[in-house]
Amino acid sequence: MPREPAPAMRCAYHPDYYLELPPSHPFPMAKYPLLKARLQAEGLLAPGDLIEPREADLADLRLVHTDAYLEQLATGSLDPAAVRRIGVPWSPALWRRSRLATQGTLEAARAALEDGLAANLAGGTHHAFAGHGEGFCLLNDVAVAIRVLRRDGRLRRALVVDLDVHQGNGTAALFADDPDVFTFSMHGERNYPLQKMRSTLDVGLADGLGDEAYLALLDGHLEDIAGRFDPDLVFYLAGVDPARGDRYGRLALSDDGLARRERRVLDECRSRGWPLVVTIAGGYAATPERTAELHAIVFREARRLGPC
Numbered sequence: 479m480p481r482e483p484a485p486a487m488r489c490a491y492h493p494d495y496y497l498e499l500p501p502s503h504p505f506p507m508a509k510y511p512l513l514k515a516r517l518q519a520e521g522l523l524a525p526g527d528l529i530e531p532r533e534a535d536l537a538d539l540r541l542v543h544t545d546a547y548l549e550q551l552a553t554g555s556l557d558p559a560a561v562r563r564i565g566v567p568w569s570p571a572l573w574r575r576s577r578l579a580t581q582g583t584l585e586a587a588r589a590a591l592e593d594g595l596a597a598n599l600a601g602g603t604h605h606a607f608a609g610h611g612e613g614f615c616l617l618n619d620v621a622v623a624i625r626v627l628r629r630d631g632r633l634r635r636a637l638v639v640d641l642d643v644h645q646g647n648g649t650a651a652l653f654a655d656d657p658d659v660f661t662f663s664m665h666g667e668r669n670y671p672l673q674k675m676r677s678t679l680d681v682g683l684a685d686g687l688g689d690e691a692y693l694a695l696l697d698g699h700l701e702d703i704a705g706r707f708d709p710d711l712v713f714y715l716a717g718v719d720p721a722r723g724d725r726y727g728r729l730a731l732s733d734d735g736l737a738r739r740e741r742r743v744l745d746e747c748r749s750r751g752w753p754l755v756v757t758i759a760g761g762y763a764a765t766p767e768r769t770a771e772l773h774a775i776v777f778r779e780a781r782r783l784g785p786c
């Protein structure tokens with residue numbers, strides 16, 4: 479019997495990653511189905527590559543989040559200030575969506591440990607803390623995945639490479655006292671969140687930064703990290719909000735600069751033999767279509783380079 483060719487890159491996705499929001503809401507929810515459709519149209523996502531997550535188990539979420547916060551999320555009893563801080567109106571569908579996307583990152587991480595490279599077509603909700611959410615983030619998917627895999631003996635050291643333009647404040651706080659999780663965040667220094675938490679390595683960027691300066695900094699810091707830390711798995715938050723023209727980003731990376739960024743991260747992991755899981759994190763281009771186009775870049779580059 480001929481063997482099936484190995485899937486190019488397994489990707490977690492669920493139709494309910496998409497959630498109807500009020501028309502005036504700034505979050506581009508449509509980017510999730512648009513990204514999936516684009517990857518399929520480009521031949522980057524075959525049916526056999528798809529992982530459809532279920533809702534994350536409460537027992538798994540409790541490894542990161544407090545019982546009180548999870549209870550509020552499950553029952554819709556967050557107070558109005560807590561909902562404002564999250565920035566998305568609570569609904570049962572939002573709670574379900576957050577659990578699906580969190581499980582998606584966990585499933586993608588398991589796939590990455592087997593295949594060397596995998597992705598979630600959502601995730602990277604790095605502004606979620608143990609006891610509260612903010613900045614469109616309810617649950618910290620990467621933190622949940624790390625804690626579950628460690629509980630299950632699949633992982634010891636994890637590296638979080640967070641290149642979303644906003645600091646990974648929730649992730650930094652959750653692993654502040656954990657020497658086995660290296661949190662690396664490169665973000666707009668003057669951008670949200672104004673009060674930064676301390677990551678293992680924070681690189682604050684000036685407004686308006688372009689390709690060459692950004693990539694030179696990234697190169698230097700990846701090199702530095704590799705000399706200090708040897709992870710069993712890398713979580714990449716491939717936010718595309720550093721792109722020029724992003725509504726919230728304030729940086730100025732070109733499409734080519736983003737592609738070079740993705741190659742740099744993928745290459746680093748590949749050359750060091752570090753399994754890599756990609757989450758898409760933020761992106762707020764002029765239209766959801768354009769945002770999805772930018773998110774597709776990392777998948778195109780991953781296909782070009784192949785797995786670790």
Ligand SMILES: [Zn+2]
Nearest residue numbers: 642643644760
């Ligand atoms: Zn962001």
